[in-house]
Amino acid sequence: MSLPLDLGVFRDLFVALTEEMGVVLQRTAHSPNVVERRDYSCALYGADGTTIAMGDHMPVHLGSMPLSVAAARGAMELQPADVAILNDPSAGGTHLPDLTLVQGVWLEGDETPAFWLANRAHHADVGGRTAGSMPLTGDVYEEGVVLPPVRLMRGGSRVEPTWRHLLANVRTPEERSGDLAAQLASLATGERRLRALVDRYGKGRIEAMGQALVDYAARLVRGLLAGIPDGAYHFEDVLDDDGRGARDVAIRVTVEIDGETARVDFGGTDPAVEGPLNANPAIVRSAVFYVVRALLEEDAPANDGVLAPFVIEVPEGSLLRPGWGRPVAAGNVETSQRIVDALLGALAGAIPDRIPGASQGTMNNLAFGGLKDDGHPFTYYETVAGGAGGHPDGPGASGLHTHMTNSLNSPIEALERALPVRVRRYAYRRGSGGAGRRPGGDGLVREIEALSPLEGTILSDRRRRGPWGLAGGVAGAPGANWRLRGERAEELPGKAEFRLEVGDRLVVETPGGGGWGEPEAE
């Protein structure tokens, strides 16, 4: 057996397994958020919880799912054909709508699982104060139902009290039930494939190659770090506000490169906030993971080796390690983007010719709900793309999801058919990209009209300051949110709960990307 010759084959096998889990999840799920927007991830772990492989799904899930597996393992003695479910942000979760399922895979004769499988899907509603479960609240209990790791399935059968409890606490139980069925079907597919692999290659070989791939990813990353000049690089970036009074919430980071290793220290980051911007170390890991993979020229496998050369420090009580009880809805989707911006800003000090201007730096999370014609409640969630930063090698792209998300839009026809809304505008926000030798890309404008009364929440950022430029490039235009009522336009804050009466329109203008390099004279 020769490692360099065989790595590629096993990498294919493991990635194929997670891809197949994803195929089944997407093809069988029920909610537009999973099916159309593909807001889910699937992964395979070793006996000790080491990530062996993860499908190319959602970057923001990458570094955080292993903590879900660890939490499920720590909370209970899972048995064969048991499946745990969780979303608790203090026990391996990120924000409440992300429901993660975890199961072990026992091989013949083993007392404990030889492997773990997990998948995570963003559910459009998990209860709480507002439809879509992303309220602008100061309290995690208002964000929805909190699930510490509990059994969803026992010995292959549904644990009815868990199901009944969960489904009684959400606004759209039928859809939740459909999406959970799809997550279970995906796990079953993963288990089947894994058993076939073990039959074909033997458990020892699969385990050894899993570890070899982790080592290989670590080697790739060490090579990357070795190419970055040694030194400590500091950067500070801010979130506009927490929606509840705190302004300019700062994330401070020092990236210290030392040969083939790096220390990433978030010391000095602002304390936890009252509003739902709080993140956690799982999200921080995901952001570091993303930046490393995006910098690598080689396509590194998504496993724990990627972070092996890193030490990550996150201070207690900070925005990034807030402790129990703080609301977290936007930590995963907004704060995660700013963590990436801070990391890239720091690295621009080390490798300025490889770092682009800041991209939109927000996901523009829009959640709303109301009653359909037939009186049934509905909930809906979407994110809106924006401008990418200008890059030393070329201009930034317009109207594209960047960094920690890559979720699709919902077709306008699907949206209008399913919900009492009309999409009036979905267009480039021309001129919003920052000027530069390589200009930033333009943001988007999305305008949605209510055909029946709606209540909702928008969680967005970069509304007060646009995404920064680099090397003399100009910042992109900040985003803006508006409610149009008749002739009157009312600007909404970046984080807002809103109500739309019939005929009102919500307008989301997303930020342009920052420019790179001095703009050339006309």
Add this chain to the structure above:
Amino acid sequence: MVEAVRELAGGRGVTRVVHGFTVATNAFLEGRTAAVGMVTQEGLEDVLSIARQTRIRLYTLRPEPARRLVAPERVRGIAARVGADGKEVAPLDPDDARAALETLLQAGAEAVVVALLHSARHPDLERRVVKALGGAPVPVVASHSVTAEPREYERWATAVVSAGLAPVVEGYLLALEEELAADDFRVMLSNGGMASAAEAASRPVGTILSGPAAGVVGARVVARAAGFDRLVTLDMGGTSCDVAVVPGEIERTTEADLDGVPLRLPMVDIHTVGSGGGSIARVDAAGALTVGPESAGAVPGPACYGSGGERPTVTDAHLVLGHLHPDLFLGGRRRLDVAAARRSIRSLAAPLGASLEETAGAILELARSHLERAVRRVTLERGHDPSDSTLVAFGGAGGLHAATLARALGGGRVLVPRAAGVLSALGCLAADARLDFARTLLEPAEAWPPERLEEAFEELEAEAGKALDRERVPPGRRTTVRSLAMRYRGQAYETDVAWRADAAPVEAFHRHHRERYGYARPEAPAEIVAVRVAAVGTTAAPALPEHAPAAAGRPDRRAIGLRRGESVEVAAWEWAALPVGHASDEPAVVFGDHATAVVPPGWAWRVTRHGDLVLEARS
């Protein structure tokens, strides 16, 4: 080409020509299409360009957007609009539409697509706009007339691609038809059927993947003649590999993409993998061997082609291991340079710390692994199991990998057609006339009781009948195939369920869903997305030529390399000299005019009367 056809006909009049062509594909990929203008909804002019707002590569600091299909100056919005229920939201002002057209023409539009919301279900407004633009100096097409797709971006993109191809395809086909003066000139379609040139030109996007579709049709003809029904076809050439699953009948999809652009018409369900004989092997930054996706293509090609390529490819690995014969490649039409191949592979062997043969073997195993991953995914997405299928391997490189791939997939049978390089031509001759008709419903299944569905089917069948009249299909050869595109409410993907007179559609859908995805939700409401009818004019299966070896051949002996540097002596045959009925348990390599087949140890093989090779795993 016209010359060649005349020569084939040997001075007799040409009676029947079925033409498969790549003019549309190449024009699309190279961007040589007409400048299309688009009349669309005010406020939504950028929808086609924004596409699905996602980046193609996830991990990159320089994300690339989707391909732009229409220049921004050639898009104009109009206020007229209908809601999802078909009710008017804003009325049509014909002057508004004409003013939009005028702007597009000034911006150089050579064709115009009318692309409005909800038109798949409520086509009336698009029709009225087309009517208002009557007399335009360029073709004007409504998006709903090209595809019944119920998502605006995908429908509009398909219509724009079609309109852009129209002048290219029409010009090409009509000129060819005239020049050939055949009694019966037909064109291969991406749906695996064929149609008259006029019909094909009326919906040119329907020809865009006709070449690979013909290959699948041809593979099925050969496999049926050998007695095999459930197939996975593998068409492997220099740069890519086309995979299709054929569980008896050929399956079609309305979710095909080309170069990231959705093409939403029924097409033979083919998945293309960027893995072929030209895929380049290298050692990456962390010292691991990788193969592809970069390809040496045909130019400069593999190192052994001696055309300037120096980097090691999959084909070079085959040559180093003796799977290819330097003098018998493609019937000797191209001589291969063994020394160049060895040199290229050796450049990797040293950094890998492996022997030349081990390195070559590992390259082949990795290439096989990439294919395995793709085939598994394709079969899973379609709800099938690759292990109970016969792998039909063609294209120049298919037979080289087929046995090891089949084994990896858990399958035990491989068919390598003798005509491995020209199955597309056979497919053209075997193709049925086939035209697709659809009506979008997007309604709960319970709103469509059997009588009402029957009416919808009959309407489409009346349309289909007229089309078959135009196609001059004799009554005895006509059939129609009914199906329903269905999904659970809330699902975004529909799945085609064959319609059966004796089963309620909803029951058939639950069963289909369970078979394909492992579960059904009998309590959940189902929707009918579309009613579909395919009009088919059957073609008699062409007689396959009998294999007639020139002389009773004898094999040579030849050492070939396998995985891990092991070498084994095998029988080396020239395909033309293989006796019909020859059967053996011995490993072998067979060199043919179009393809080469490798029979590794552990496989039995035989020669059919058509000269095709059937390989069966022995354990």
